[in-house]
Amino acid sequence: MEYMKRTVTCGELRAPDAGKSVVLNGWVHRKREHGPITFVNLRDRYGITQVVVEADAAAALKAAAAELKYEYCIAVKGAVRARPDTMVNPDMETGAVEVVASEIQILSRCETLPFMVDEKSDAKEDLRLKYRYLDLRSLSMQRKIRLRHEVAFAVREYLSGQGFYEIETPTFIRSTPEGARDYLVPSRLYPGKFYALPQSPQLYKQLLMVSGMDKYFQLARCYRDEDARGDRQPEFTQVDIEMSFVKRDDILDLVEGMMGYVFDKTLRAKLPAKFTRIAYDDSIDLYGTDKPDLRFGMKMQDASGLAAKSGFQAFKDAIADGAAAKAAAAQKGITIDGGAVKALVVPGKADYSRKQIEELEAAAKIYRAKGMAWMKVSAEGKLEGGASKFFAATAGGAGEAAPAGLEAEVISTLGAKPGDLILMVADAKKRVACQSLGAVRSKLGKDLGLCDPSKFEFAWIIDFPMFEWNEEENKWDTAHHMFTMPQEKYHATLESDPGAVKGDLYDLVMNGFEIASGSIRIHDPELQKRIFRMVGFSEEEGQKKFGFLTEAFKYGPPPHGGIAPGLDRLVMLMAGETSIKEVIAFPKNSFAISPMDESPNEVDEKQLKELSITIVSTPNGSQVEIRK
Numbered sequence: 001m002e003y004m005k006r007t008v009t010c011g012e013l014r015a016p017d018a019g020k021s022v023v024l025n026g027w028v029h030r031k032r033e034h035g036p037i038t039f040v041n042l043r044d045r046y047g048i049t050q051v052v053v054e055a056d057a058a059a060a061l062k063a064a065a066a067e068l069k070y071e072y073c074i075a076v077k078g079a080v081r082a083r084p085d086t087m088v089n090p091d092m093e094t095g096a097v098e099v100v101a102s103e104i105q106i107l108s109r110c111e112t113l114p115f116m117v118d119e120k121s122d123a124k125e126d127l128r129l130k131y132r133y134l135d136l137r138s139l140s141m142q143r144k145i146r147l148r149h150e151v152a153f154a155v156r157e158y159l160s161g162q163g164f165y166e167i168e169t170p171t172f173i174r175s176t177p178e179g180a181r182d183y184l185v186p187s188r189l190y191p192g193k194f195y196a197l198p199q200s201p202q203l204y205k206q207l208l209m210v211s212g213m214d215k216y217f218q219l220a221r222c223y224r225d226e227d228a229r230g231d232r233q234p235e236f237t238q239v240d241i242e243m244s245f246v247k248r249d250d251i252l253d254l255v256e257g258m259m260g261y262v263f264d265k266t267l268r269a270k271l272p273a274k275f276t277r278i279a280y281d282d283s284i285d286l287y288g289t290d291k292p293d294l295r296f297g298m299k300m301q302d303a304s305g306l307a308a309k310s311g312f313q314a315f316k317d318a319i320a321d322g323a324a325a326k327a328a329a330a331q332k333g334i335t336i337d338g339g340a341v342k343a344l345v346v347p348g349k350a351d352y353s354r355k356q357i358e359e360l361e362a363a364a365k366i367y368r369a370k371g372m373a374w375m376k377v378s379a380e381g382k383l384e385g386g387a388s389k390f391f392a393a394t395a396g397g398a399g400e401a402a403p404a405g406l407e408a409e410v411i412s413t414l415g416a417k418p419g420d421l422i423l424m425v426a427d428a429k430k431r432v433a434c435q436s437l438g439a440v441r442s443k444l445g446k447d448l449g450l451c452d453p454s455k456f457e458f459a460w461i462i463d464f465p466m467f468e469w470n471e472e473e474n475k476w477d478t479a480h481h482m483f484t485m486p487q488e489k490y491h492a493t494l495e496s497d498p499g500a501v502k503g504d505l506y507d508l509v510m511n512g513f514e515i516a517s518g519s520i521r522i523h524d525p526e527l528q529k530r531i532f533r534m535v536g537f538s539e540e541e542g543q544k545k546f547g548f549l550t551e552a553f554k555y556g557p558p559p560h561g562g563i564a565p566g567l568d569r570l571v572m573l574m575a576g577e578t579s580i581k582e583v584i585a586f587p588k589n590s591f592a593i594s595p596m597d598e599s600p601n602e603v604d605e606k607q608l609k610e611l612s613i614t615i616v617s618t619p620n621g622s623q624v625e626i627r628k
Helices: 060-069 127-132 141-160 202-210 248-267 278-289 303-309 312-332 354-365 388-389 407-412 430-447 488-495 527-536 540-551 567-574 606-609
Strands: 021-034 037-044 047-053 072-082 097-108 182-185 194-197 215-223 236-245 276-279 340-346 373-377 420-427 458-462 466-468 475-478 505-510 513-520 560-565 612-616 620-624
Touching: 021 097, 021 312, 037 060, 037 072, 047 060, 047 072, 141 215, 141 248, 141 567, 202 215, 202 236, 202 560, 236 248, 248 458, 248 505, 248 513, 248 560, 248 567, 276 278, 276 407, 278 430, 278 458, 278 466, 278 620, 303 312, 303 340, 303 407, 312 340, 312 420, 312 505, 340 430, 354 420, 354 430, 388 606, 505 560, 513 567, 527 540, 606 612
Parallel strands: 047 097, 276 458
Antiparallel strands: 021 037, 021 072, 037 047, 072 097, 182 194, 215 236, 236 560, 340 420, 373 420, 458 505, 466 475, 505 513, 513 560, 612 620
């Protein structure tokens, strides 16, 4: 069938176009019949135009209009007409005009829809993913996919303008330990051997620096076989960046410039030229997380000194147990934090009910808090309720009486005011106390409506610990990856005091999400060997796992570093969403399954034989057997 090809899009027509003869192609978004007149809202990627079939239209035209249903794909020929002033629709970009149809051609018909294609679908997620091609027709998804394209294009514009080369790295690579499990691809030519899909282009971008490429970037596809949880995706995209002859501030400056350019180009939003910088330890102390949401205040405070003066024995025990653990670790040459009591003042929420406070306590317990104490500041400026009896001079019952003046000291030190709610968490491990109360702060931010999705607050988290103690294996592990440069001032004490070493690491966070992570890399082979030894990696093992990189580092590697902003998460936040599935065209569900094409799926025996693979049924489920 020869169809009428569009001359304009459904989002193009304006008042000055009145009188023109046009052809539109699109989908029937809505249809309304007012007596003998039919109105059809025709939709394409660019917008919606109202089409009118007049009462005196030809019989064939009326018959075609009568047949139309939702999501029929049609062509319409007609004349553009200005709407009367009283009929202009200010909510539509094309609302000043309509097209009076002279011919309608049905290009394809649509069966009964599983859900309505609307501004934004309210169907359940798995149904949306099963019929993703319908979901993507919605105006909301069209806008988000367009935003993703514009962000990617702006990134390429900016980095190309800064002298970067866009270089592709391999998708089939050697399996190397990078934290998550690799997705493996069996080799047909070499039975029993496998390629891995890259978790990131980390080693290859470092090799590009050895190659003298100086400035590299790539919108890199990455793959991680992680357990189903939350908003993870088995495949995702990151803006991978690596630079030679740079220090940390050079990379931070570059990314600040790139973010400013991207937000201005796509959202017309102005970002500050420089982002806030927060040391990792301070971020944990003040916000309980290394991904703080700075759209609201409510910083945590240290209340250990106040707790030590109180009659609250549970708090005193936590501090004492933490001090004992810290001293014992010090005798083994391990630096750890002791115990702590952290406090949070919630302005104006002394009216919180017991049930609401218990919900906050439940959030704290997810992060291993044993409980959460609370007090309210009365209109008279006195502590009341909850744990107040341990902080007031009149304390009685359980615990010792608090010294005179402690009540006023608590209110003054914490900066609490009448009508405020005070929350406290104690633990023998400072990190547990911080993270637990940090989770409460995050929940309060959402509950109190303090997380405005149209507001963008960035911060750099710097000075991360280089190592973390692995209690199960009784050894040190690198907190990030083994190629991170320790800050130079710690090079002499790496082996003697690993717990104190800070890495040349940096994360960019926005609105409570980590959106980029990077580091300056080790380019000294001898320093790299020291790091391998410290984490229990023998030189032989390092050669086996990363031999091609360590071999390259024998030939004059430059100082280099990089970063990798997550494109999916960045666009998600820019779109005001909370799930990366909303900005990926064809995502998997939370169980790494695609309801649309039902992947992963079984393959036929012929394919398995070509790969020398047999599927063997066992009591514990199917297993793969490789035949060599």
